[in-house]
Amino acid sequence: MSGAGPGGGTAGAMGGLLRLWNVRVWGPYMRATARWPGLRSIVPFLPLVALWWAVAEAEVFPRVFFPGPAEVVASFFTLTYKGILPEYLADSVTRLAVGAAVGVAIGIPLGLLVGLNRTAHKALWPVLLFFQAIGDIAWLPILLIWFGFGLTTMTFVIVYTVLFPIVLNTVLGVRSIPLDLHRAARSLGASPARVVWEVVLPGSLPNIVTGLRNGLGYGWRALIAAEIIVGTSGIGFLMFDARRAGSVVEILLGMIVLGVLWYIVDAWVLAPIERATGQRWGMVQRQ
Amino acid sequence: MRAILRSTQGRIVIGAIVLYLLWQAWLSIAAPGKVSPEIDRARPRVNLLVVLPFRPERFHVLMFQKFGRVSGTTDDSVEVRGVDPARLNAIARYYWVSRVDPLPPDQ
Numbered sequence: 451m452s453g454a455g456p457g458g459g460t461a462g463a464m465g466g467l468l469r470l471w472n473v474r475v476w477g478p479y480m481r482a483t484a485r486w487p488g489l490r491s492i493v494p495f496l497p498l499v500a501l502w503w504a505v506a507e508a509e510v511f512p513r514v515f516f517p518g519p520a521e522v523v524a525s526f527f528t529l530t531y532k533g534i535l536p537e538y539l540a541d542s543v544t545r546l547a548v549g550a551a552v553g554v555a556i557g558i559p560l561g562l563l564v565g566l567n568r569t570a571h572k573a574l575w576p577v578l579l580f581f582q583a584i585g586d587i588a589w590l591p592i593l594l595i596w597f598g599f600g601l602t603t604m605t606f607v608i609v610y611t612v613l614f615p616i617v618l619n620t621v622l623g624v625r626s627i628p629l630d631l632h633r634a635a636r637s638l639g640a641s642p643a644r645v646v647w648e649v650v651l652p653g654s655l656p657n658i659v660t661g662l663r664n665g666l667g668y669g670w671r672a673l674i675a676a677e678i679i680v681g682t683s684g685i686g687f688l689m690f691d692a693r694r695a696g697s698v699v700e701i702l703l704g705m706i707v708l709g710v711l712w713y714i715v716d717a718w719v720l721a722p723i724e725r726a727t728g729q730r731w732g733m734v735q736r737q
Numbered sequence: 738m739r740a741i742l743r744s745t746q747g748r749i750v751i752g753a754i755v756l757y758l759l760w761q762a763w764l765s766i767a768a769p770g771k772v773s774p775e776i777d778r779a780r781p782r783v784n785l786l787v788v789l790p791f792r793p794e795r796f797h798v799l800m801f802q803k804f805g806r807v808s809g810t811t812d813d814s815v816e817v818r819g820v821d822p823a824r825l826n827a828i829a830r831y832y833w834v835s836r837v838d839p840l841p842p843d844q
Contacts, residue, residue: 533833534796682799718746 491717517699522706525699534688539707542684545601546673549608550666557613557665558658561620562646565654571621578617586611586672590679604676611672612665619661623654652727659724663716670712764830771829773838778822784840785825788814789833797833804828816840 483490499519505511506518529535563570564578586607593603627650635645677686685704692700742748776783787801793810801807804827805820818840820828829837 531833532791532794532796533800533831534794537796537800718750722744722746 491713514696515698517702521699522703525697525703529688529700529703535703535707538684538688539711542673542677542686543711545604545608545684546666546669549605549669549673550612550662552605552609553612553616553665553669554662556609557616557661558620560613561617561658561661562624562650562654564617565621565624566646566650575621578614582614582618586668587675587679590676594680599680599682603680604673607672607676608669612669615665615668616658616661619657619664620654623657624650626657627653655727656724659720659727663720663724666715666720667712670708670715674708764832765826768826768829771834771836772825773836776822776825776837776839778825780822782819783822783825784816784818785820785828786814786838786840787817787828787834788836788838790835791833800831801828 479493483493503519506513506516510516526535560574564574565571589607589610590603593606597603597606631649631653632645635649636642640648673684674686674689677684678690681687681690685707689701689704692698692704742751776785782805785805789797790813792813793815797815798807798810801815801817804824805817808816808818810816817828825837828834
């Protein structure tokens with residue numbers, strides 16, 4: 451039947467190609483990713499890297515402005531050998547971790563307070579919205595005057611950035627728990643503290659984790675911006691310092707390191723936390 | 738914890754942490770061997786010639802400024818003056834430091 455119509459030959463050929471694709475490419479790919487799930491993270495980037503390599507090799511742009519993957523990999527090894535990349539990476543990660551820890555320590559209790567207490571909500575909600583509207587980078591000029599070019603300025607920026615998504619999402623999570631659950635727990639003899647611990651916190655955890663993921667994402671970007679403007683070390687500083695030397699390779703390396711690091715943090719740390727809490731307790735269902 | 742150990746990702750993360758800790762332990766063990774015995778640790782401050790396996794860059798100079806005054810660089814070394822002897826191992830702990838020698842008196 452395939453060769454009956456004028457387009458039959460084409461349709462048949464397309465079908466054949468599709469079958470060949472499924473048998474030769476898609477099938478082995480699915481089997482390989484089932485066996486090694488890590489491949490799923492790498493394979494989508496292969497066409498991108500191949501395209502980058504092809505454009506660089508074709509020298510569409512001057513090599514000095516558009517280096518290829520090989521130069522970036524070589525730069526990675528050189529900067530690691532010289533101790534520069536590990537040191538700057540450790541600085542950035544430490545700053546983010548400290549900022550995130552402080553942001554979580556302030557954000558979750560504040561979110562619970564604003565979400566649970568009507569008076570606190572009335573008093574603090576407008577203030578939260580006001581300060582949320584002021585971007586983290588907008589604080590930099592005044593922070594530089596107050597604290598100078600140092601760790602305090604960068605920590606403040608990260609905490610400020612991480613704080614609002616956590617607070618606002620925690621409030622949303624707390625206020626989305628049906629009042630009947632509070633009443634049920636209270637009628638069973640739970641103290642207010644136990645209601646918070648047993649009902650409110652687990653119930654709002656999916657929102658808290660979402661806030662944490664968003665906050666850390668924003669915090670990571672804010673950190674790089676702060677390092678570019680304020681920094682004396684860190685990945686942002688590495689990239690901006692490379693600009694002075696006109697080293698596009700190091701700028702590209704910094705960008706790739708940022709992407710890879712965030713992917714690892716999100717997929718290997720935050721997503722498992724989300725799975726181990728909200729999804730596990732049936733409050734968030736996978737599609 | 739059992740769930741973490743069961744998953745491939747968890748095992749990779751734990752493996753990476755273990756490797757990192759082993760690497761840090763190795764750096765601590767190897768550091769004293771890089772410090773020259775000719776350095777007079779009895780003095781309150783010592784002048785050093787820190788030898789690297791490559792030409793020092795601004796980054797390395799800034800790192801050594803945490804320990805003392807950097808008074809110059811040569812092809813593959815950095816002169817650091819007024820260093821507390823108690824911090825010699827901290828300088829030698831950097832994996833990109835080959836040796837820590839005393840600065841010759843004429844320099």
